[in-house]
Amino acid sequence: MKTLILPSIAEMNLTSICAALGDPIRMKIVQCLADSGEKNCSGFEVEHISKSTLSHHIKILRESGLIQPRFQGKEHFYSLRTADLESRFPGLIHLLLREKPESFVLPE
Amino acid sequence: MKTLILPSIAEMNLTSICAALGDPIRMKIVQCLADSGEKNCSGFEVEHISKSTLSHHIKILRESGLIQPRFQGKEHFYSLRTADLESRFPGLIHLLLREKPESFVLPE
């Protein structure tokens, strides 16, 4: 079993999070997850990009604290760390929603 | 008189804004302005950086839509485009405040 490195809430840093979001591919992945929850790599709405490049972007998102993986068989399912992000940077998640923001309920 | 290029509210783009904020020097400038309003270059809390480098960072912040200049004599005073940013990305400004966020009143 592999150990995964995720920053704690206290370790999250706004500059790193912005740097992670400052790339169009990564922004798209994050907005895709913000809109519709958990997805594996093939569910991200990105095209014309090799799988190693996609892995690289996923790593940056994970290390910034934006996303977390869940391993199920061969697949890695990713989701936004909604509650953690909301507690550390209130309002951030809301900013990332593309549509129907009124349908999104923030965590308690 | 020089014409300055500022993106309109509609032209503002979240990815570009995040990219602009994803650098520690630029984040510091923006948080400095968010905390205390208008400042010229010498008022930014950045050190060990040449003036041409500082100009480069200011340009990126301006072109992303985060800041606007006001020319007075030799000096260029910069401020956050608070109202414009709040109308385009509600909550963004609040995220950038380092201290005393409760004392900050968002524009109408």
Place this chain on the structure above:
DNA sequence: TTGATAGTTCGAAATTTTTCGAATTATAAA
């Protein structure tokens, strides 16, 4: 056990960003 699938890691090339000093513009003050 073999083969297929999902994804990561490695190393190198391509591209972009950051940085600087020198030259330049614009204003103000002597």
Place this chain on the structure above:
DNA sequence: TTTATAATTCGAAAAATTTCGAACTATCAA
């Protein structure tokens, strides 16, 4: 007019990021 100050622009060098294919790990299914 000359000098000083505030800041930008211009190249070019240095540093960081993005990208890819190949090799690898792990799981599942035949």
